[in-house]
Amino acid sequence: MDDHWLPALTALEREIVRYDDPPPTGASGLAILPGHRPVLLSAPHAVRHRRDGLWKREDEYTAAIVHWLHERLGVHALYPTHRIDPDPHDDDDQGAYKQAVRDLVQAHDIRLVLDVHGARGDRDFALALGSIYGETCAPYETAIIRAFEMEGFHTNSRASSLDRIAINPSRYAGGARRPTVTRFVWQQLGVPAMQIEINAWARVVARLPESYEALRGVAPDFRGDPARIRRVLSGLMRIVEAVTISPDIESEAG
Numbered sequence: 001m002d003d004h005w006l007p008a009l010t011a012l013e014r015e016i017v018r019y020d021d022p023p024p025t026g027a028s029g030l031a032i033l034p035g036h037r038p039v040l041l042s043a044p045h046a047v048r049h050r051r052d053g054l055w056k057r058e059d060e061y062t063a064a065i066v067h068w069l070h071e072r073l074g075v076h077a078l079y080p081t082h083r084i085d086p087d088p089h090d091d092d093d094q095g096a097y098k099q100a101v102r103d104l105v106q107a108h109d110i111r112l113v114l115d116v117h118g119a120r121g122d123r124d125f126a127l128a129l130g131s132i133y134g135e136t137c138a139p140y141e142t143a144i145i146r147a148f149e150m151e152g153f154h155t156n157s158r159a160s161s162l163d164r165i166a167i168n169p170s171r172y173a174g175g176a177r178r179p180t181v182t183r184f185v186w187q188q189l190g191v192p193a194m195q196i197e198i199n200a201w202a203r204v205v206a207r208l209p210e211s212y213e214a215l216r217g218v219a220p221d222f223r224g225d226p227a228r229i230r231r232v233l234s235g236l237m238r239i240v241e242a243v244t245i246s247p248d249i250e251s252e253a254g
């Protein structure tokens with residue numbers, strides 16, 4: 001990885017999303033970026049999203065991460081560019097975001113969908129992997145865990161929580177309760193999918209002044225750990241490589 005990736009992520013985050021602005025008239029408010037690899041990276045909470053009548057904070061830098069991997073590796077990428085209503089995880093599977101997921105999956109050879117999210121910095125994991133307790137991502141779950149283990153994260157660590165991979169922790173199981181992108185992709189499209197929650201320390205390069213947190217004076221100068229952000233990106237790149245060389249398993253999927 002070259003030296004420019006940190007400022008590149010910050011520049012991207014500044015350029016490609018407007019956390020709290022409504023989409024311009026006539027615009028879809030979605031960035032739909034087709035690629036040439038068999039992986040779709042989705043970041044549905046990249047901006048404010050309306051759930052149960054409340055605007056929820058954006059998952060900072062998830063847009064920058066999936067966009068960067070689109071540019072660098074040619075994965076398919078999808079994220080909202082402006083605040084989104086309804087939240088794709090509270091839409092009865094009827095929202096425009098999930099329809100864009102469906103269109104991408106039906107138009108391209110996509111064997112894995114990773115739904116990328118952000119968790120708060122005080123959680124007890126670096127990464128939480130949600131597959132509804134093993135249901136949604138059986139063909140690739142081991143490879144995904146292995147990819148992050150190769151970057152120094154551990155599933156069974158008594159060391160720092162910021163090196164820990166939590167698998168299907170109760171609040172982040174990928175859609176046991178909510179109509180998530182992960183559940184939609186597996187149950188309705190028959191393609192393996194996993195929800196990945198990334199701790200703020202392993203994701204947020206430099207908090208932007210217009211973020212939900214900064215506007216409320218919560219750690220406005222927050223900077224994550226560059227080494228961990230790099231390890232997360234490298235792990236995601238390993239996953240893309242592993243899926244690219246894997247045989248097409250579509251016929252075995254649900």
Ligand SMILES: [Zn+2]
Binds near residue numbers: 118
């Ligand atoms: Zn989220």
